[in-house]
Amino acid sequence: xxxxxxxxxxxxxxxxxxxxxxxxxxxxxxxxxxxxxxxxxxxxxxxxxxxxxxxxxxxxxxxxxxxxxxxxxxxxxxxxxxxxxxxxxxxxxxxxxxxxxxxxxxxxxxxxxxxxxxxxxxxxxxxxxxxxxxxxxxxxxxxxxxxxxxxxxxxxxxxxxxxxxxxxxxxxxxxxxxxxxxxxxxxxxxxxxxxxxxxxxxxxxxxxxxxxxxxxxxxxxxxxxxxxxxxxxxxxxxxxxxxxxxxxxxxxxxxxxxxxxxxxxxxxxxxxxxxxxxxxxxxxxxxxxxxxxxxxxxxxxxxxxxxxxxxxxxxxxxxxxxxxxxx
Ligand code: SAM
Ligand code: SF4
Numbered sequence: 001x002x003x004x005x006x007x008x009x010x011x012x013x014x015x016x017x018x019x020x021x022x023x024x025x026x027x028x029x030x031x032x033x034x035x036x037x038x039x040x041x042x043x044x045x046x047x048x049x050x051x052x053x054x055x056x057x058x059x060x061x062x063x064x065x066x067x068x069x070x071x072x073x074x075x076x077x078x079x080x081x082x083x084x085x086x087x088x089x090x091x092x093x094x095x096x097x098x099x100x101x102x103x104x105x106x107x108x109x110x111x112x113x114x115x116x117x118x119x120x121x122x123x124x125x126x127x128x129x130x131x132x133x134x135x136x137x138x139x140x141x142x143x144x145x146x147x148x149x150x151x152x153x154x155x156x157x158x159x160x161x162x163x164x165x166x167x168x169x170x171x172x173x174x175x176x177x178x179x180x181x182x183x184x185x186x187x188x189x190x191x192x193x194x195x196x197x198x199x200x201x202x203x204x205x206x207x208x209x210x211x212x213x214x215x216x217x218x219x220x221x222x223x224x225x226x227x228x229x230x231x232x233x234x235x236x237x238x239x240x241x242x243x244x245x246x247x248x249x250x251x252x253x254x255x256x257x258x259x260x261x262x263x264x265x266x267x268x269x270x271x272x273x274x275x276x277x278x279x280x281x282x283x284x285x286x287x288x289x290x291x292x293x294x295x296x297x298x299x300x301x302x303x304x305x306x307x308x309x310x311x312x313x314x315x316x317x318x319x320x321x322x323x324x325x326x327x
Contacts, residue, residue: 067096177242
């Protein structure tokens with residue numbers, strides 16, 4: 001049974017932020033001192049998350065992605081993966097991670113039922129990587145990607161947020177990786193949300209320019225397909241084993257084909273990343289709501305999903321940071 005919203009979009013995907021904590025402080029995502037963390041009891045328990053997933057599955061949502069904060073810093077994350085993977089109706093279970101702890105967890109995650117990972121990586125230069133993440137080691141992430149490939153958490157997609165004056169000059173280096181090996185690189189437009197909205201606004205680079213830079217350096221891009229039903233448009237360089245994707249939340253919003261809901265770490269369901277409208281599932285869960293009642297509330301949220309966002313026309317601060325909502 002598919003769950004359809006007021007604009008005839010079929011909702012089949014839920015992104016779950018399993019923690020607001022992170023072991024990095026990426027300059028465009030978090031302030032240096034970190035964000036004010038929620039108390040442990042404010043965060044959904046594994047059982048509560050499982051109930052939400054069961055409710056989602058009963059509505060025809062088949063794809064679940066765990067994100068954060070950094071999902072791998074949540075204690076017991078492998079157990080949570082196991083619980084969610086065994087919910088009937090969940091066909092695709094994926095994770096978005098900064099990759100720093102992936103080498104350590106890849107095998108256990110695979111065995112627990114995770115299908116694939118997306119790894120965020122904004123620079124291939126160790127010093128710059130440290131500057132962007134403030135705390136990270138590039139080597140850890142590269143080892144994480146390798147481990148994920150080895151155990152079959154594939155296709156591993158590498159997400160690079162392109163930022164003017166910070167990493168834009170590495171676009172071609174990232175694209176070149178797809179010629180050498182089965183790298184799936186996705187370039188993402190920086191959104192004006194984060195610790196400093198104005199700075200993020202200035203760093204924005206439209207994907208049309210990124211694409212042009214790649215084609216001038218490495219040749220034409222040919223349309224391609226890859227597993228997953230996210231917002232990216234995929235291409236391949238001639239003869240390349242890997243693919244190149246572009247994600248354009250600003251220059252070409254993909255709201256008309258948006259198929260997702262988001263659950264924040266503190267248990268609020270957001271029908272749209274860029275709208276502050278939320279439904280409090282945690283309150284309902286803690287007042288005794290079971291799968292059926294949560295499914296009813298989710299259906300309500302689906303019907304309130306806005307037609308589109310307007311972030312390109314105005315800079316508006318979303319009241320939460322990405323690490324809370326789950327990017
Ligand atoms: N910690 C994990 C990670 O970094 O992959 C998962 C959470 S993070 C919030 C998810 C994604 O959101 C990352 O790929 C990150 O680069 C992206 N992100 C954060 N702030 C963003 C912004 N202002 N614009 C575009 N992408 C952003
Ligand atoms: Fe942490 Fe991911 Fe945000 Fe970087 S982008 S600070 S890794 S949540």
